Amino acid sequence: MQTVYLDNAATTQIDKEVISSMHESMISNFGNPSSTHAFGRKAKAVVETARKSIASLLNVQSANIVFTSGGTEADNMAISCAVRDLGVKRIISSRIEHHAVLNCVEFLDSENKIDLQFVNLDEDGSVDLSHLEILLAEDSPKTLVSLMHINNEIGNMLDLKTVGELCHKHGALFHSDTVQSVGHYEMNLADLPVDFIAVSAHKFHGPKGVGFLYAKSRNFLKPLIHGGSQERELRAGTESVHNIIGLQKAMELAYHNLKEDSDYIKDLKIYFIDSLKKEIPGLRFNGHSGDLDKSTYTIVNVSIPLSSSESDMMLFQLDLKGIACSKGSACQSGAQLGSFVLNEVYGEKLDYPGIRFSFSKFTTKEELDYVISTLKSLAVSKASRKL
Template sequence: MKTIYLDNAATTQIDDEVINVINTSMKNIYGNPSSTHQFGRKAKSAVETARKNIAKHFNVSASEIVFTAGGTEADNLILQNAVSNLNVKRIITSKIEHHAVLHTCNHLQEKFNVIIDYVKVDAFGAVIIEDLERLLKASKAKTLVSLMMINNEIGNLLDINKISDKCIKHNALFHSDTVQAIGHYSLDLKESPIDFIAVSAHKFHGPKGVGFAYFKKGFGIMPMLHGGDQERGARSSTENVHSILGMEKAIQIAISNLENDKNYIEGLKKYLIFGLKKLSKNIKFNGFSSDMQKSSYTILNVRFPFNNAMLLFSLDMAGISVSGGSACQSGSNIGSHVLSEILTDEDADKTSVRFSFSKYNTIQELDLVLDYLKKQKSN
């Protein structure tokens, strides 16, 4: 049976060149970067070179990059540091953020009595800028705004520059979870003055278990993990050398081929949208996911005109891997908090499927998916 992987917003296939870099580094760069002997110095040099090269892609300095175990840790480190070290008393976010942000905000509210305000979103999941402005004006308390650049479920693109401008105007800090964006969109952090971002390598054909947090220069960092003072004291724990080097390679490949990959994957998304519309006029698309200007070209969230709790399972049995919501919730009986927030009760009760694409997908695979869905419709 042919298998088709269309869950790239959950994780991606590791690029062969990245695997080669990881394998080579595991064999040849096995010293502890904190050791002062030649093996340690070799590892330390490799890590710092990777940090410098990654920083260049975002037009920032190497000292502003802190390596983490992934996007979730990066979000946690940023949000907790904002409260414990930067005197943030209030966080403005939305109810459709990733749980790495929402659950951390809940924790900070319980532990430090931080005020959490939620900006309103419209029926498509777009942040209502006027409501953000209202919230920013409503309090003089030191505030951090946390809004993701691309929603991981519906693919909506945030107007980063517009949000940055509002934050600067009202003297608020700005954090964005850019996990679904990095490797797929260019981001110049000098041009778009975001204060903090979170990144995860496995979303752009790199290894799992590694990512980084960006802290704009001038902000001190209070670590969450204590014990070794690695990462200039920002994160204790021996650096994951081979994964860091794999991430460096994955970013380099993604950015070098960004336009070609984008054009190719956009073609796949348009093809599936056309095929689904042809299949049934009653099929709808959640958020702005069918709008090529307002959503990521990698994500399409489809709402079918029925409730079929077994659809994901039957697709899996047919060799087609997709997601019903965030992959972080897979296996649970909890519905998508994003769709619950933006859909009517009637529409939320219908079956929604997230298709997410990569450079490794093909038109032929999409034809097989459409053929399978057509058979399901006729049964």
């Protein structure tokens, strides 16, 4: 049976060069970076070299990079530290953020530590910048805006420069979850008015369990995890040296091959969109995922004219045929609730559940042909049974 992996927004296949670099590091850099002997100093040196390499790719100082266990920790660290250490009393976010952000800000709101406000979304799920400016212009205490760069379900892209300029115009801090964009887009943070971004290695062919927080100024930061003095006393715990090396290698490969890889994946997305339009009547592209100018080149989210139960069965049948894709948010309390993002964007207008397909440099056109053919046969089969 043919197998096709189209769930790269969830995680990506680790690049073989990344695996090799991690393997070598585990053999030759096994010392504890906090130890003062030669083995420890060697491990510490490679961690700091990785930090400098990553910082140079983003055009920032290495002192602004804090290694974490991934995007979730980085998001929580930025938001919680801004509230605890910077005196933030209000957070403006959206209802379709990743749960790493959404659950964090809602927890802080429930603890009466902040005033939480949600910016309006347009009919396709993009942030209403006019409403954001109205909220920012209000006479209010210190504010943090937390809005993701690329939505992980529908692929909508936020204009970081415009939002950052709005935030700074009104004296607000700006945090963005860039988990779906770093490694896929150039990010010159020296020219972007962002105060914090969160990054996760496994979204661009690196290992799971490692990422980083970029903080424009680390002077105010205090640790959320207490213990040793690692990460300049900002994040206790022995550094995962081999994972950090994997993160470094994955970022270097991503940006060295960015033009070639992105052009290749864009062509795949265009081909997939055109083929779906041709082969499956009534299909809808959710959010802006059908528009390359307004969405990332790695995600397509579609609704096929099927009931919720039929859509669930289609995902099951796609899995049986070796095709990996996703529906949206996971089960809650044992009930299939589908995508909270699509429910928030479309509400009662959400007539059919969505299916997300996400691509990588390892995806092939032949694989897409197999997926399109399978989707067509399943959709036609279910439609004919209704007649």
